[in-house]
Amino acid sequence: MRTFCMIAAGLLAGLSLPAEAQDAAAGRKVFTGSCAVCHGTKPGEKKMGPSLFGVVGRKAGSAEGFRFSPALTKDGRKWNPKSLDAFLANPRKEIPGTRMAYAGLRNAEQRKALLAYLATLK
Numbered sequence: 001m002r003t004f005c006m007i008a009a010g011l012l013a014g015l016s017l018p019a020e021a022q023d024a025a026a027g028r029k030v031f032t033g034s035c036a037v038c039h040g041t042k043p044g045e046k047k048m049g050p051s052l053f054g055v056v057g058r059k060a061g062s063a064e065g066f067r068f069s070p071a072l073t074k075d076g077r078k079w080n081p082k083s084l085d086a087f088l089a090n091p092r093k094e095i096p097g098t099r100m101a102y103a104g105l106r107n108a109e110q111r112k113a114l115l116a117y118l119a120t121l122k
């Protein structure tokens, strides 16, 4: 009985993950499916795009060792949940001239989850 109670408590704890952790888990899947071909998540990892390690809080176009387009460097906005949300919804409309060849993630729920995941990359 005691063992049973411990297992049940463990299961309940697993089920009541904070909403943010659930979002981050869902966002990780979105990232793997839509972003990981071009973006790494480790510091300095270079693919076609810059590493997104520590992206939340840094200035646009400032990742070390990556050659950004003039459009992104000149823009220089600070990446926070709001600016990232706008950029990821429609990159080329938000920063005309960006070299990021990605049409945009139109699903707001998926963007929210993705942002929760990006915030864990630090």
Ligand code: HEC
Pocket: 031, 034, 035, 036, 037, 038, 039, 048, 049, 050, 052, 055, 059, 060, 061, 062, 063, 067, 068, 069, 070, 071, 072, 084, 088, 097, 098, 099, 100, 101, 102, 105, 114
């Ligand atoms: C086809 C490759 C490709 C895909 C797919 C892609 N990106 Fe990018 N991304 C790039 C490139 C290249 C840049 C640099 C753009 C520039 O210099 O104008 C970039 C830039 C960025 C930046 C700005 C980084 C900085 O340090 O300023 C963010 C944030 C970003 N991408 C997030 C994402 C996310 C999240 C996804 C998935 C939804 C994604 N990207 C999908 C290629 C891609």
